Amino acid sequence: MIARIKPAAIYLIIILISFFTNYSLAQKKQLTFNQVYMFAEPRLINQLPRNIVWFDDENYLQQKRVDGSTAIVKVNALTGKEEVLIKYSDYDDVLLEYELTLDDNILKTDDYKGFILKKDNDFYFFSLITKQLKRLTTDNQEKANPTLSPDGKKLAYTKNRDLYYVDIESGKETRLTFDASETVYNGWASWVYYEEILGRSSNYRAFWWSPNSEMIAFLRTDDSPVPKFPLFKADGVHGELEWEHYPKSGDPNPDVKMGIAHLSDNNIVWVEEDETADQYTAWPFWTPDSKELFYQVLNRGQDHLQILAANPTTGKNRLVHEEKQPSFVEFFEDIYIFNDGSGFILRSDKDGYRHLYYYDMKGNLKSQITKGDWTVTEINLVDEKNKKVYFEGNKDNSLDNHLFVVDLEGKGLTKLTKTSGTHDAKLSKNGSYFIDTYSSLNDPGRIELFNSKGESIRVLGERKNSIMDEYQLGKAELFKIKTSDGVELPAMWVLPPDFDPMKKYPVLFSVYGGPGVKDVKNAFSSFLDRFFISQNGIIYFVVDHRGSEHFGKKGLSMMHRNLGKWEMNDYIESVKYLRTLPFVDSTKIGITGGSYGGYVTCMALTYGADYFTHGIAEFSVTDWHLYDNVYTERYMDKPEENPEGYKSGSALTHADKYKGHLLITHGTLDDNVHMQNTIQLVDKFTTLNKDFELMLYPNERHGIGYPKWVHARREYVQFWFKHFLGKDFMIE
Incomplete structure (x- = not known):
């Protein structure tokens, strides 16, 4: 039998619980600025x-x-x-x-x-x-991207933007291309290919060894059609001008073609394609026998992608596979080609979520390996002998990421990682073991070794330092916010450690918000900013809109021709929800982010000015006419094709609505999001006689590096202390 407790006793228990909770918190330490933003000792997180x-x-x-x-x-x-x-x-x-x-x-x-x-x-x-x-x-002479051949006997690299290799045994260096110039690059990517197609991890490398170590596929790029943009360095007396070939929305692209260098006779075969077509050529994959080069061609509208297979001897090609979508198609960055020549696996989002498809070498579908309203995020290993695929995905919970295994027919799907959270697994050569690095929202996690059944063998390292328990950290919670049209948005907040529902708290949205990106996840953040903000009496808040990874290509396609629309709709819906909570101070709803997050912040303080009151926008896009064509046109099409979308998605259009407190920061040599974006927004604000704050970082690129990072983080903290807490911030 459960004993009945009298109301007076219940009240006494609440008082005692509150007393001991506050007493316990009072005994704990608080994070310091230097610990969080300067990564100083003592560290709460182990490496x-x-x-x-x-x-x-x-x-x-x-x-x-x-x-x-x-x-x-x-x-x-x-x-x-x-x-x-x-x-x-x-x-x-x-x-x-x-x-x-x-x-x-x-x-x-x-x-x-x-x-x-x-x-x-x-x-x-x-x-x-x-x-x-x-x-x-x-x-x-300076050389870039040294890359060993598969047999380990040759080393390829670029020098002065031409392609070279050296034979390790003889020490003989061979130059493979001879026409590099200020605008022509061989094996070296143009800026827009590096940033938007090959990715920053490429470090501009645009060449790929054949498995037999006898050939190198490479891109030849001519940037001469691309307009140049000036970047000004104000050092010294007269300053210095740096020119960048940067195609803005609607601008001409670089001319790019695929070459195959044959090392035996130092001969180059050019892959057959229409050089007059306005298209993108990239992401080659050699067949294991080196007899064909798979490569991809995407049209300028980015809604029709072809996978072609070229004969490396003749350059002749054949169509292997193509995808068309009403919105856009993206390059396949992880095609797996079977060693036995039986086919290849694609990770395609054509059915609304990214899944695995198994094709033969002629492009005929053999099986759809995975399906459902969830996303395959990575192919980890293909066990050809046992006809299994190991992959990571968010099946059953979009906040998590787990390791799975399935056969090539899509049967026997098994989840190998058991702990709720975000997992990153590395499998042994044949899949007998895997090393898993994982964490969850309130658990810093660990690196652990498992067998093929997902059974733990031993822990290799713990991320949590024992001193973490000595600190007064806020409680992070995951939940969902239902919009007026029925969409459930994933959200997370960190409440102050001494949270009192009878008090009023300001809220700080932390955003990136770019298309297809997931900000809210069941993972621990080793950057402890969220805990520093919350320990000072501010609710740290993150929410994902319907164009994020959680909602697959179905949600992402809604952003096509509409950048800014659904982000603002869903962030405003989130503010409306927060306003219903008695402990939220609706006069202090802040937002901060950089790059795309800076764009979202600028839109929130202009388009969403009736909901957002404060913001820090870092190196922000302010108008999509000003950003590069590959990224922008993927989502917005060309400016002349979508004038209303460009207009409504620009913070400049809505500048007259601005009425809050905005700090704008930018590096003066930002070669990705040009400071031109900030200057044009400042021009709008000053013409409209609006009050705002501006901080420029001389000679900084996209993001602020050390030592100016210290100043940027101090300004960040000071802004929220001043406007949300009504006091100055002092570094300990």
Whole structure:
């Protein structure tokens, strides 16, 4: 029987609970500015073991310190037995003569028997077998993106934007292209291809070795049709002008074509294509036998993509697969081609969510491997022998990311990661084991080794430092906000650790908000800004709109020709929800973000001025006419094709509605989102006699680097203290 407690007793219990809770919090520490933004000691989050790679199906390699030296240690996955494979200091007697150590290595051969080192812009090869160092280049000229051939016998790179390779055994350097100039690049990407097509991780590399190490596919780019944009450095007396080939919305693109360099006779075969077509060519994938080069062509409207297979000897091509969508199609960045030549796997979003499709080499569909209202986020491993695919996805909960395995027919789908949260798995060569790095909203997580059934073998590292429990951190919670038209938006907040529902709290939206991006996830953020903000009496808040990853291509397509519309609709719906909560101060609804998040912030303080009161907009797009054509036209089409969309999606259009408090920041040499965006918004505001704050960071690019980062973060914190808390912020 449950005892009945009298009301007076209940009241006494509440008082006692409140007393002991507040007493407990009073004994705990608070985060300092330097801990959070300067990453100073003491650290609440441990650094997990890094540089762990699988050596084979039974062993992984880990870089460690052994007897004061860097070492590569081979670890047996099942037993944990360690074997020092290489200790760098063992080779100091050879290398120090050349003022080098193995710590200077930039590349390793697959068998870890050969190392590429770099010194004064030149490359060296060190063999662990012969213990000999060989100098590969001698010109002291800057070289970029050194990449070993699959057999480890050649090294390719670009120099002065032409493509070269050096034979490691003979030391002979060969120049493969000869026409690079101020506008022509071979194996080196133009800015817009680097930023929007190949990705920043490419570091401008636009060449790809064939599996047989006898050919290199590369892009030849001519930027001469692309307008130049001036970036001004105000140093010294007269300053300096930097010109960037940057195609804005509607501008001409660079001329790009795919070449295949044959190393045996130093001959280049150009892949057959219509050079007069306004299109994008990129993302090649060699077949394992090197007999064909799969590459992709996307039309300027970005709604029709073709996968073509070229004969590397003749350049002739054939159509393998094509996709058309009413909104847009994106390049396939992770095509898997089977070693046995049976076909390939695509990760396509053509049915509304990104799923796995298995095709034969002629492009005939053999099976749809996964399906449903959820997203496959990555192909981790294809076990051809057992006809299985290991992949990561958000099945059952879009806030999570898990590792799954399924057969090629789509049968036997099994989730291998059990703990709720966000997982990032690395599988052994044949899938017998996987190393999983994972966390959840309130658990910093760990790195752990599992077998193929998802059973834990051992924990390799804990992210949580034991001192974290000494700190007064706010409680992070996940929930959903239902819009007036029935869409459930994923949301997260961090409430102050001494939260009192009888008080009124300001709210700070933290946003990126770009198309297809997921800001709200069941993962721990090791950047502790959210806890610093909340411990000072501000509710830290994140919400995702219907164009985010949670809603697949179905939601994302709603943003087509409508950037700004649905983001603002759903963020405003979220403010309306917050206003219904008695503990939210509706006079202090702030928002902050950078890049696309800066755009959203500018829109919130103009278009959404009746809902958002304060904002910090960092390096923001303010009008889509001013951003690059590949990104912008994917979502908005050309300006002449969608004039109303460009107008309604511009913060400049809505500047007259601005009535809050906005701090705008920008780096003066931003080569991605030009400071022109900020200048045009400032021009609007000053013409309209609006009050705002402006902070420029001289010579900074896209984002503010150290040491000016310190100033930027101090200004960020000071802004919220001044406007939300009514006091100045002092760094401890």
